[in-house]
Amino acid sequence: xxxxxxxxxxxxxxxxxxxxxxxxxxxxxxxxxxxxxxxxxxxxxxxxxxxxxxxxxxxxxxxxxxxxxxxxxxxxxxxxxxxxxxxxxxxxxxxxxxxxxxxxxxxxxxxxxxxxxxxxxxxxxxxxxxxxxxxxxxxxxxxxxxxxxxxxxxxxxxxxxxxxxxxxxxxxxxxxxxxxxx
Numbered sequence: 076x077x078x079x080x081x082x083x084x085x086x087x088x089x090x091x092x093x094x095x096x097x098x099x100x101x102x103x104x105x106x107x108x109x110x111x112x113x114x115x116x117x118x119x120x121x122x123x124x125x126x127x128x129x130x131x132x133x134x135x136x137x138x139x140x141x142x143x144x145x146x147x148x149x150x151x152x153x154x155x156x157x158x159x160x161x162x163x164x165x166x167x168x169x170x171x172x173x174x175x176x177x178x179x180x181x182x183x184x185x186x187x188x189x190x191x192x193x194x195x196x197x198x199x200x201x202x203x204x205x206x207x208x209x210x211x212x213x214x215x216x217x218x219x220x221x222x223x224x225x226x227x228x229x230x231x232x233x234x235x236x237x238x239x240x241x242x243x244x245x246x247x248x249x250x251x252x253x254x255x256x257x
Contacts, residue, residue: 079149081150116226116240122218146166162178162179188208188209192206205221221250223247
């Protein structure tokens, strides 16, 4: 698979769309351990990568290759390293496929820490925010952490109930493995 560009028209439509959750809620839960907003599920998963090339891992993460390698079709207005980049991810094919629109709402760009967070837009099966962060440890190893808070937003996700959570958890595991397979 490959990452494709969104058309200027589709990018403008997604940029104009409102986020589907209360912005700012992730800052507390992701950074200082405070609880997520009421009614939202929060999770955080980390893995120590086998690869040691922090710059390459950062390029793969910010270039949407993690999402692509995890099996999603990716159409983006730019890299995830830019605030307000919009992306439309797709899981599945044809009428059974799920559209997953998001907007980058935070970018982390530090010498030993890089990543981004995106927020959900109308049409996303979930409502919430997901953060993807790489940390370079003093020994040179790289820790990849994904944290999120979300709740079901579409009828399909609500009808899926626990199955929807299993799919979300499965995608998180695929993301975490993807950087070591690139």
